[in-house]
Amino acid sequence: MTAKYGRSPLWTYNNQANVVEHVPGDLHGFKSGAVNYKLALWDPRANGVRYLKALIYHLASGLDEANLTRLRAIRNREVGDPISVRCHGEPVCMDYLQATFELAFLGKHVDLDGCAVLEIGAGYGRTCHAVLSNHDVASYTIVDLPNSLALAEDYLRQVLDDERFAKIRFVLADNADELYTEPVFDLCVNIDSFAEMDETTVRNYLALIADRCRRLYVNNPVAKYLDKSLDDHAQGDDVVQLALQTGLLRDVIDVHDSDAIEGQVGAFTDAYRPDGSWELVEVAPVVPWSYYRQALYQRTGAA
Ligand SMILES: C[S@@+](CC[C@H](N)C(=O)[O-])C[C@H]1O[C@@H](n2cnc3c(N)ncnc32)[C@H](O)[C@@H]1O
Numbered sequence: 519m520t521a522k523y524g525r526s527p528l529w530t531y532n533n534q535a536n537v538v539e540h541v542p543g544d545l546h547g548f549k550s551g552a553v554n555y556k557l558a559l560w561d562p563r564a565n566g567v568r569y570l571k572a573l574i575y576h577l578a579s580g581l582d583e584a585n586l587t588r589l590r591a592i593r594n595r596e597v598g599d600p601i602s603v604r605c606h607g608e609p610v611c612m613d614y615l616q617a618t619f620e621l622a623f624l625g626k627h628v629d630l631d632g633c634a635v636l637e638i639g640a641g642y643g644r645t646c647h648a649v650l651s652n653h654d655v656a657s658y659t660i661v662d663l664p665n666s667l668a669l670a671e672d673y674l675r676q677v678l679d680d681e682r683f684a685k686i687r688f689v690l691a692d693n694a695d696e697l698y699t700e701p702v703f704d705l706c707v708n709i710d711s712f713a714e715m716d717e718t719t720v721r722n723y724l725a726l727i728a729d730r731c732r733r734l735y736v737n738n739p740v741a742k743y744l745d746k747s748l749d750d751h752a753q754g755d756d757v758v759q760l761a762l763q764t765g766l767l768r769d770v771i772d773v774h775d776s777d778a779i780e781g782q783v784g785a786f787t788d789a790y791r792p793d794g795s796w797e798l799v800e801v802a803p804v805v806p807w808s809y810y811r812q813a814l815y816q817r818t819g820a821a
């Protein structure tokens with residue numbers, strides 16, 4: 519017979535499996551283990567998608583009118599089946615939320631209409647998609663490795679109309695030196711990509727930018743991390759070692775310690791200044807990743 523205020527079958531199970539009989543005095547680790555994963559928190563190892571969706575939902579519900587307008591202007595965001603939530607009547611995924619925030623930062627300083635844009639390391643092309651959907655740029659040149667470049671070309675052809683797609687030029691990284699003989703770009707963009715290249719490669723790109731661009735927008739990590747609890751080093755220790763060797767900023771810090779992050783920001787802004795004749799316009803935090811910073815530089819006199 520069921521007791522008046524007794525356990526449901528679910529809690530009969532929980533009391534056997536997780537929230538078992540408490541041993542007085544034993545509180546060690548209970549908040550980050552099976553007990554609390556049935557009391558106040560979901561197990562983050564099994565609930566990654568839930569936490570991602572919660573984060574997207576939270577950020578999307580806080581979008582202001584200007585950012586909602588930017589996001590809505592980007593059509594066909596569901597191509598490729600992203601992990602999305604629905605908010606303000608819109609499907610929203612993390613990639614385009616970030617693109618929206620990036621556009622907002624850039625928009626404070628640069629009028630992109632009429633600009634010739636160069637992007638180094640574009641991934642599948644979300645930034646190009648966002649920029650071309652919101653601005654009447656003169657041209658958009660993507661430099662990348664062959665595999666990403668082919669994906670970006672295919673994706674952007676599908677999500678953009680013919681007129682916008684015609685503004686894009688796809689350049690293999692091996693051919694990037696051909697840009698030295700061409701007209702200057704108003705803006706170069708690098709998001710989450712310099713930090714994954716060999717140091718010499720980044721320095722070669724910065725030299726190209728110093729010579730052929732008027733402004734540079736970078737959005738990258740300020741340091742490396744080694745906290746195995748974040749990803750269980752799921753790709754293996756060898757890949758972790760590869761990641762520790764790339765980029766200009768290789769100090770290992772706790773990327774969820776605000777003091778440690780702030781301590782790296784000066785090194786970040788120094789590292790990405792293309793040369794001594796360029797000035798830093800603004801450096802700012804990046805939503806949602808604690809240890810990323812975005813910065814805009816311009817050649818002195820380029821404003
Ligand atoms: C983590 S993805 C970031 C993609 C995109 N910027 C974004 O934020 O969605 C890194 C990108 O850098 C590109 N990349 C890596 N090494 C490169 C190199 N040497 N030259 C140009 N692109 C490179 C990769 O192919 C990829 O497109």
